Amino acid sequence: NAGVTQTPKFRVLKTGQSMTLLCAQDMNHEYMYWYRQDPGMGLRLIHYSVGEGTTAKGEVPDGYNVSRLKKQNFLLGLESAAPSQTSVYFCASSSSGSGDYGYTFGSGTRLTVV
Amino acid sequence: GEDVEQSLFLSVREGDSSVINCTYTDSSSTYLYWYKQEPGAGLQLLTYIFSNMDMKQDQRLTVLLNKKDKHLSLRIADTQTGDSAIYFCARRTGGATNKLIFGTGTLLAVQP
Numbered sequence: 001n002a003g004v005t006q007t008p009k010f011r012v013l014k015t016g017q018s019m020t021l022l023c024a025q026d027m028n029h030e031y032m033y034w035y036r037q038d039p040g041m042g043l044r045l046i047h048y049s050v051g052e053g054t055t056a057k058g059e060v061p062d063g064y065n066v067s068r069l070k071k072q073n074f075l076l077g078l079e080s081a082a083p084s085q086t087s088v089y090f091c092a093s094s095s096s097g098s099g100d101y102g103y104t105f106g107s108g109t110r111l112t113v114v
Numbered sequence: 115g116e117d118v119e120q121s122l123f124l125s126v127r128e129g130d131s132s133v134i135n136c137t138y139t140d141s142s143s144t145y146l147y148w149y150k151q152e153p154g155a156g157l158q159l160l161t162y163i164f165s166n167m168d169m170k171q172d173q174r175l176t177v178l179l180n181k182k183d184k185h186l187s188l189r190i191a192d193t194q195t196g197d198s199a200i201y202f203c204a205r206r207t208g209g210a211t212n213k214l215i216f217g218t219g220t221l222l223a224v225q226p
Contacts, residue, residue, distance in 0.1 A: 004156075031212050040122070042202065042218040043157075050211055058213075090156055094212050102147055103214060105156035 002026050006091050006106035013081040013113045021076040021109050023091030030096035032074040033058075033103065034066065036087040043090065049074055050096070081113045118217040120203055125223045132190040134220045136203030141184060143205035147214065148177065148188045151200040160188075160201075190222075198224045 004025045013019055023032065030051050035043040045058030049068040063085060065077045074093075078085060088110050092103035117139040126132045138146070144165050149157040163170045163177045163186070170177045176189040190197055203217040 033213075035216075040218060042118075043216040045213060048211065048213065056211070092157075096210075096212065102145075102159040102162055103157070105149075105158070107156045108154075 004091055004093055004104050004106040006089075006109050008109060009107070010110050011112070013078075013111065015082060015113060017081050018077070018079050019081065019111075020078075021089055021091075021111075023074045023076070023093075023106060025072055025074075025091075025093040025104070027093060027095075027104065028071070029093035029104070030071075031094045032068065033092045033094075034064070034074065034076045035090045035092065036060065037090060037108075038087050046076065046089075081111075083113045085111065086113045087111060118203055118205055118215050120201075120217040120220045122218065123221050123223070125225060126193050127225050128193060128195055130193055132188075132193045132197070132222055132224075134188045134190075134201050134203075134222065136186040136188075136217055138184050138186065138203075138205050138215075140205065140207070140215075141181065142208050144208070145206040146177075146179065146186050147204040147206070148175075148186075149202040149204060149216075151202065151219070153199075157202060193222075193224050195224045195226055198222055 033048040034046040047066040052071040055066045067075045091106040147162040148160045151157045174191045178187045200219040202219045204214040207213045
């Protein structure tokens with residue numbers, strides 16, 4: 001019963017490097033989301049997906065790309081990392097059916113760009 | 115996000131009640147949530163309330179919703195040191211995307 005799994009948990013990048021954060025969920029959820037968390041700013045939505053093969057921009061999408069090739073996976077890419085992208089990144093998923101529509105979160109990826 | 119606001123910090127003594135407040139601007143919100151984040155961890159759904167309710171109680175947790183004032187509160191009775199965490203208020207946006215807008219979070223510090 002893993003829920004939402006994020007890899008890696010920690011990463012240090014140099015400015016200009018690229019990387020991909022992986023999010024995997026085993027709950028058959030339709031919706032998946034990437035947020036970033038910064039001190040004093042709460043969580044801000046980067047990109048989201050309402051189903052396999054679909055993606056959409058959130059509040060702060062610049063500098064990030066995403067892909068949802070399989071229903072259970074949602075990838076977040078940084079093509080050319082910048083120090084402003086130093087943050088904690090959270091993936092979440094939710095059901096599209098009835099219920100409380102609450103999110104299940106992963107444990108986060110702490111990224112530092114130097 | 116700016117449309118969901120919370121105070122940044124609350125300090126209480128163990129055994130006291132804690133009240134964490136949240137205000138929001140969009141009256142069309144259907145669900146409102148409280149999440150808890152412990153150090154180094156992701157967010158965990160604590161409780162939620164549907165917009166046609168005024169109150170919801172779940173063990174030590176009481177959620178109050180004042181739709182007129184767009185004010186949501188979370189009361190934790192008999193606060194314990196294990197309740198020390200960041201608490202986020204969130205509202206569900208309209209439409210089919212199920213996006214949640216989060217507040218900035220309130221750090222609850224419980225003093226022994």
